Amino acid sequence: MSKHGNLTIRxxxxxxxxxxxxxxxxxxxxxxxxxxxxxxxxxxxxxxxxARIRRVLAERAAGATLPGAIARAAAESSSxxxxxxxxxxxxxxxxxxx
Numbered sequence: 001m002s003k004h005g006n007l008t009i010r011x012x013x014x015x016x017x018x019x020x021x022x023x024x025x026x027x028x029x030x031x032x033x034x035x036x037x038x039x040x041x042x043x044x045x046x047x048x049x050x051a052r053i054r055r056v057l058a059e060r061a062a063g064a065t066l067p068g069a070i071a072r073a074a075a076e077s078s079s080x081x082x083x084x085x086x087x088x089x090x091x092x093x094x095x096x097x098x
Contacts, residue, residue: 005036005046012045016053023053032056032070052076 013020026032027043033053035043052073059069 005044005049007045007047007050009035009043009045012050012053015050016057018053018057026066026070030067030070032074 007015009020009023012018012023023033027034033045033049035045035049037043055073055076056066056069059072060066064072
C-alpha cells in the first residue's frame with residue numbers, strides 16, 4: 001500500500017514541535033515515521049503520520065519510553081480491521097464481556 005502525503009519534514013516539525021533532526025533520527029533508529037519519498041529523495045508525510053507523531057508525543061509526556069511509544073503508534077497503522085480487536089490489543093486492559 002502506498003501513501004501520498006504532501007507535507008514536508010519542515011511542515012511536520014512546525015505542526016508537532018519535533019525538530020527536523022529528531023524526526024530524521026527517529027526514522028533512522030526506529031524506522032518511524034516512514035514517510036513516502038519523492039524521486040529526488042525528499043520526505044513527504046500525510047495526516048496519519050502527523051497523528052502518529054502526536055500520539056508518540058502524548059505517550060512520552062505521560063512517561064512512556066520512546067521505543068514503547070513508537071511501537072504503539074506504529075501499531076495503530078497496522079489495524080486488524082476490527083475496531084474492538086484493535087482497542088483491546090492496543091490498551092491491554094480491556095477484558096471480553098459476555
